[in-house]
Structures are given as C-alpha cells and as structure tokens.
Amino acid sequence: MKKILKLGIVGGGPNSWIGNIHRIASRIDGKYIICAGSFSRDAKLSRSFGSTLNIENNRCYSNYKIMADTESKREDGIDVVAIMTPPGSHQEIAEYFIKKNFNVISDKPFAATYEQAKKLYSTITKNKKIVYGLTHNYSAYPMVRMAKKLVSDGKIGNIENVNVEYVQDWSKGNVVTAKNAKKVFRWKIDKKIVGSSAVLNEIGTHAYHLSNYITGLKGSSLFADIKKFHKNINLDSNAQVMINYENGAKGIFWTCISARGGNYGLRIRIFGSKASLEWVQNDPNYLRFNPAKGAVKILEKAFHEADFSSNFARVKPGHPEGYVDAFANIYNEVADRILSNNKKKNYYYPTAYEGLLTARFIHNCIHSSKNKKWVKF
Ligand SMILES: NC(=O)c1ccc[n+]([C@@H]2O[C@H](COP(=O)([O-])OP(=O)(O)OC[C@H]3O[C@@H](n4cnc5c(N)ncnc54)[C@H](O)[C@@H]3O)[C@@H](O)[C@H]2O)c1
Numbered sequence: 280m281k282k283i284l285k286l287g288i289v290g291g292g293p294n295s296w297i298g299n300i301h302r303i304a305s306r307i308d309g310k311y312i313i314c315a316g317s318f319s320r321d322a323k324l325s326r327s328f329g330s331t332l333n334i335e336n337n338r339c340y341s342n343y344k345i346m347a348d349t350e351s352k353r354e355d356g357i358d359v360v361a362i363m364t365p366p367g368s369h370q371e372i373a374e375y376f377i378k379k380n381f382n383v384i385s386d387k388p389f390a391a392t393y394e395q396a397k398k399l400y401s402t403i404t405k406n407k408k409i410v411y412g413l414t415h416n417y418s419a420y421p422m423v424r425m426a427k428k429l430v431s432d433g434k435i436g437n438i439e440n441v442n443v444e445y446v447q448d449w450s451k452g453n454v455v456t457a458k459n460a461k462k463v464f465r466w467k468i469d470k471k472i473v474g475s476s477a478v479l480n481e482i483g484t485h486a487y488h489l490s491n492y493i494t495g496l497k498g499s500s501l502f503a504d505i506k507k508f509h510k511n512i513n514l515d516s517n518a519q520v521m522i523n524y525e526n527g528a529k530g531i532f533w534t535c536i537s538a539r540g541g542n543y544g545l546r547i548r549i550f551g552s553k554a555s556l557e558w559v560q561n562d563p564n565y566l567r568f569n570p571a572k573g574a575v576k577i578l579e580k581a582f583h584e585a586d587f588s589s590n591f592a593r594v595k596p597g598h599p600e601g602y603v604d605a606f607a608n609i610y611n612e613v614a615d616r617i618l619s620n621n622k623k624k625n626y627y628y629p630t631a632y633e634g635l636l637t638a639r640f641i642h643n644c645i646h647s648s649k650n651k652k653w654v655k656f
Contacts (some may be wrong), residue, residue: 285379285616286311287350287357288419289343289372292318292328292365297386301414302332303605305361306595307596310614315340316358317346342373351379351395358382359617366480367472370395372413374402381619382410386611388484388641389413389634391474396638399404403631410612417545418492419608420601421580421588422566424627426549426556428587429568432513436571438494441522441530443548445486445539457511468514476505476515479641483518484532487640488633489547493556496524498656503644508537520644541545556586591627 286305298318305311307475313340315570322341329339329495342344350356360376362369363384372385372389383403403411417423419633429435430586433495455463467481474480490496502522508516516537535541545560557567564580581589583594590609594600639656647654 282618284311284358284617287312287346287353287360288313288316288318288363288601289346289360290318290386291361292316293324295363299361300345300603300606301361301384303385303603305610306383307604307607308614310618312609314355315346315350317341317343328540338602342648344375347376347379347381350459351381351622354547359384359613362386364390365472366474367464367466367469370399373399377402377406377409377411378404378407382613384412384414384613386414387488387634387637388474388480389638391472391480393475393638393642395474396635399647400631410613410616412609412630413613413629413631413634414487414606415485415492415633416602416605417489417560417611418629419591419605419627420558420560420563420611421576421591422495422558422563422585423489424583424590424591425578426547426558426566427495427581427627429556430493430549430551431495433553435549435554435556435570436509437600438496438524438526438549438551440550441490441496441528441547442490442550443486443490443530443542444483444533444546446533446535446538446544447482449536450540450542452539455508455512457509460509460512460514464512464514465478470513475641475645476518478515478534478536479644482536483532483544483641483644484637485534486534487548488629488637489528490549491633491636492629493547494524494528496526496528496530498530498640499523499525500653501640501647502645502653505644505648505649518644518648520647563605564599567611621645 317340319325325341326339360499362372366388390399467477503520505515506517510516517535520532549558554570566578568576578585581592609628612626643654
C-alpha cells in the first residue's frame with residue numbers, strides 16, 4: 280500500500296491566511312495526513328485550533344521543541360514538519376527538527392538574516408537523511424516551469440535582460456502613521472521577527488527567486504537603493520536593484536509594499552537573443568513568447584506547444600488553476616523525493632541552496648544601499 284506521510288505543522292494557526300493554503304495544498308494529492316501541530320505559542324489556542332482540524336488534543340503543542348521531542352519518541356510520530364511561522368523563527372525551528380531527522384517544508388524566507396541562512400544551510404547539507412523544500416510557490420506554477428524549460432532548451436537564446444517586479448500595498452490604500460503602524464504592519468515592523476529587510480524578505484524573496492529559477496543566471500554585481508517607509512517607522516518599503524550577471528546580462532528588480540493599487544503584482548520579463556518571455560502571476564496559465572521576428576505566441580498551460588507544463592497541472596487545458604495548486608506541486612514533489620528511492624530523478628521544488636542564494640542577495644542589497652556603491656555577489 281502507498282505510504283501516506285504524517286505531517287506536523289508549526290505556525291499557520293489563528294488568523295494566518297497562509298496556514299490554510301498549506302493545509303489545503305498538502306491534501307490535494309493525498310500524500311499527507313495532518314497529525315500534529317503547534318499552531319500558536321498559547322496552549323489553549325493551539326489546542327482549540329487543532330481541534331478544528333480533528334487533531335488529537337495530546338498532539339496539539341504550544342512549543343515546537345516539545346512537539347519535536349514528543350513526536351520523535353512516538354511510533355506513529357510525524358515524518359515531515361511544515362513551518363509557517365513568521366521569519367525570525369524559521370532557522371531555529373527548522374534546525375531543531377532537522378537534528379531529530381525530520382524532513383522539513385518551510386515557507387519563505389529561508390531565514391530572517393544571511394547569518395541565520397548560512398547556519399541553517401550548513402545544518403541541512405550535513406544531514407543526509409532529510410529532505411528540505413522551500414515554498415517559493417510562484418516557481419511551481421506550470422507556466423513558470425515551462426518558461427524555465429524554454430530557457431534551458433535555448434529557445435530564447437542568450438539572456439540579455441531580466442526585468443522582475445513584485446509590488447503590493449500593505450496598507451490597502453490607508454494612511455499609515457507612527458501611531459497606527461503597529462496595527463497595520465504587525466510583526467513586519469519588528470526587525471527581530473521580519474529579519475534584515477521587510478520588503479525584501481517578505482516579497483522581494485519571491486521575485487528574486489523567480490528570476491534565478493527561470494534563468495539560472497549567476498549574478499556578478501549589484502547596486503541597490505532601499506527606501507524606508509517613513510523616518511519614524513522602521514520598515515523597508517521599496518527596493519530597486521540593478522543587477523549585472525556573469526554572462527553579461529543586465530537585470531532590473533523592483534519590489535514595493537506601498538505601491539497604491541499594487542495588487543499582488545508579480546511579473547517577470549526575460550529578453551534573449553532569439554526571443555523574450557513574459558509571465559504575470561495574476562494571469563498564471565499563460566506565458567507570452569515573443570520571437571525576435573514574427574508574431575507573438577501566447578502559450579497556454581498544458582496545451583500544444585506548452586505540453587511540458589502538463590507535468591505540473593492537475594486539470595485539462597482551458598481550465599484555470601493557480602496559487603493553491605502551485606503550493607501543492609511543492610508538497611507533491613517533496614513527498615515523492617522522500618518516498619522514492621530514485622535519487623537520479625529530476626525534482627523542481629525550491630531547495631535550501633536557492634534559499635541561501637536569496638538570503639545572500641538581500642544581504643548584498645542592504646550593504647549596497649547603505650554604502651551607496653556597487654557590490655559583488
Ligand atoms: N509563500 C507565500 O506566498 C506566503 C504568503 C504569506 C505568508 N508567507 C510566509 O508565511 C509566514 C507566516 O506569515 P503569516 O502572514 O501567516 O503570519 P501570521 O502572523 O499571520 O501567522 C503566524 C501564525 O503562526 C503562529 N505562530 C507564530 N509563532 C509560533 C511559534 N513559535 N510556534 C507556533 N506557532 C506560532 C501564530 O499563532 C499565527 O497563527 C511568513 O514567513 C511569511 O513570509 C508566505
């Protein structure tokens with residue numbers, strides 16, 4: 280009989296929007312069953328929330344260490360832990376579980392700072408028993424995977440320009456002052472929790488990972504300009520970065536959390552010597568392929584020339600799928616990797632190495648912006 284992985288969850292409890300996404304995504308392909316969780320540091324809240332998921336009372340914890348210790352001693356203990364707490368605790372929670380040989384799925388950012396990221400990366404690479412997957416979910420959309428394939432098959436030629444942006448408006452059009460900032464931004468104005476940079480850790484990570492994931496380019500130098508939201512509010516709200524890549528390509532990166540009307544605007548354009556590609560998260564089932572000469576093609580998920588993308592789709596062409604399904608692709612692939620003995624199989628889910636690269640990018644951006652100079656990657 281097919282093994283179903285026992286999943287434990289840390290975070291994602293009361294009021295967490297992303298917690299629900301993880302739980303749905305983990306169930307889509309029938310490879311996980313949620314058996315335990317630490318949904319809040321408040322014991323009562325963790326238990327009451329767990330009961331809404333039908334989790335036994337004695338497996339609803341309020342402390343992740345007790346959860347890891349207890350679950351490691353149970354015969355029917357969890358196989359995988361999924362972490363979806365705010366960034367400041369990602370490293371310590373992941374390390375604690377890894378040291379007890381639990382597989383880990385973590386939400387981004389990989390860690391709150393580059394220092395933490397290096398430590399976590401070292402813990403992960405030293406342990407050969409575990410699988411670690413990072414939910415940079417945007418790179419798991421079928422048409423993003425298609426874009427990656429077109430690039431690696433040489434269909435757009437040598438990459439010359441990369442343009443990526445992720446812009447939102449966290450205040451939803453409202454005026455934010457030093458007085459109401461904590462209410463609007465919550466833990467995102469606390470550096471100990473959000474980490475080295477709010478805008479870069481929270482949404483810039485997605486944009487940078489997406490560009491790296493599709494192009495596979497290595498950066499050589501960058502110049503960043505990071506702006507604070509307000510002189511009395513300790514929150515980076517806007518980052519513009521110029522990137523030089525090792526192959527000579529030029530990149531422009533923009534991320535912002537105070538762009539009025541910014542509606543989860545994640546968009547990437549990649550220009551090569553033969554063609555260009557454009558993908559927009561709000562319309563994720565389509566990928567524009569613009570040849571250097573000739574008519575523009577709109578490739579559709581799982582359809583004709585985009586057949587490769589059907590490997591990451593669950594419903595037929597013409598039927599939209601999106602955010603939750605992309606998350607489910609990562610859960611599905613991590614389960615396969617844990618359960619399969621085929622070490623040579625190609626997996627597409629984001630890894631710890633990709634998390635480390637993104638943390639290094641952010642670290643370099645902060646250094647560049649502070650000193651107003653170009654820095655090496
Ligand atoms: N991949 C994505 O698209 C995406 C989208 C949104 C958020 N996120 C990420 O998810 C993470 C959480 O963000 P959020 O918006 O859900 O935060 P949140 O504050 O809304 O929710 C955090 C939840 O974790 C619980 N929690 C916090 N610390 C805990 C601990 N030590 N032990 C047990 N439970 C704990 C809280 O009770 C709460 O229910 C962040 O890293 C964020 O960047 C990712």
